[in-house]
Amino acid sequence: MDCIEVRNVIKRFNGISALDGISFSVPCNGKYALLGPNGAGKSTTLKILSGLLRPDAGEVYIKGMSPTSVEVKRILGYLPEDAMPYRNLTVMENLEYFASLRDLPRERAKEMIYLLGLEDYMYVEAGKLSRGNLQKLSLALVLLHNPEVILLDEPLNYLDIPTQERVINILKSLNGTLLVSTHIMSIATRLTDHVIIINHGKVIWTGSIDELRSLGREDEPIESIVAKIMSGIL
Numbered sequence: 001m002d003c004i005e006v007r008n009v010i011k012r013f014n015g016i017s018a019l020d021g022i023s024f025s026v027p028c029n030g031k032y033a034l035l036g037p038n039g040a041g042k043s044t045t046l047k048i049l050s051g052l053l054r055p056d057a058g059e060v061y062i063k064g065m066s067p068t069s070v071e072v073k074r075i076l077g078y079l080p081e082d083a084m085p086y087r088n089l090t091v092m093e094n095l096e097y098f099a100s101l102r103d104l105p106r107e108r109a110k111e112m113i114y115l116l117g118l119e120d121y122m123y124v125e126a127g128k129l130s131r132g133n134l135q136k137l138s139l140a141l142v143l144l145h146n147p148e149v150i151l152l153d154e155p156l157n158y159l160d161i162p163t164q165e166r167v168i169n170i171l172k173s174l175n176g177t178l179l180v181s182t183h184i185m186s187i188a189t190r191l192t193d194h195v196i197i198i199n200h201g202k203v204i205w206t207g208s209i210d211e212l213r214s215l216g217r218e219d220e221p222i223e224s225i226v227a228k229i230m231s232g233i234l
């Protein structure tokens with residue numbers, strides 16, 4: 001069984017098609033990137049997989065279960081594009097609150113603070129954090145319960161270079177199934193080994209990063225190959 005399955009999903013907003021029969025699957029423990037030009041439907045796909053939005057048609061399964069099921073809430077970690085923890089709670093309070101909701105020991109909150117390098121901001125309200133530190137807190141909240149299936153929408157947005165390296169190392173060390181939406185090809189190549197390229201709400205290419213490279217000239221940057229696929233030249 002695949003851990004993520006999307007079958008013929010259609011989603012429209014006010015009659016405008018965001019997803020137009022998109023289908024793909026990610027095997028358990030697979031590390032996949034979701035690539036696509038602006039407006040292709042990446043965030044909508046992740047929102048549907050997380051149970052935040054319902055598709056107009058088609059089917060979506062996480063480990064064979066509905067994304068809205070309680071069991072999926074237990075095993076899923078989802079980072080939206082603009083995640084917003086509770087603004088009036090401090091970093092520590094946000095983590096402790098979510099730890100208590102998930103029946104995790106309080107110490108887990110502190111572990112996440114050290115993992116993400118948030119020691120200096122433990123007692124700062126989330127609403128007063130810089131955008132990068134807010135992203136670190138959001139990532140800490142996503143990874144708090146050691147999710148088996150992880151959906152990340154642009155996870156390295158706003159992070160400085162040392163923190164990007166730190167987060168890449170954290171994400172690479174995780175077991176489980178990973179689907180990352182990103183515009184940055186180097187993030188895809190560092191975090192994942194397969195890509196799903198979508199455009200106009202449909203999959204237009206899928207395969208391993210090695211297969212993707214083999215489509216171009218020997219010295220051709222991978223971004224150039226992806227751009228050709230997205231514009232229909234390849």
Ligand SMILES: Nc1ncnc2c1ncn2[C@@H]1O[C@H](COP(=O)(O)OP(=O)(O)OP(=O)(O)O)[C@@H](O)[C@H]1O
Nearest residue numbers: 013014017018036037038039040041042043044045
């Ligand atoms: N809540 C909404 N209301 C109306 N239209 C929406 C809504 N959310 C998404 N759309 C539209 O659906 C399409 C897909 O949007 P989506 O955000 O999924 O694309 P994306 O691939 O994540 O884009 P980007 O790379 O720019 O973040 C776009 O045309 C967008 O304008």
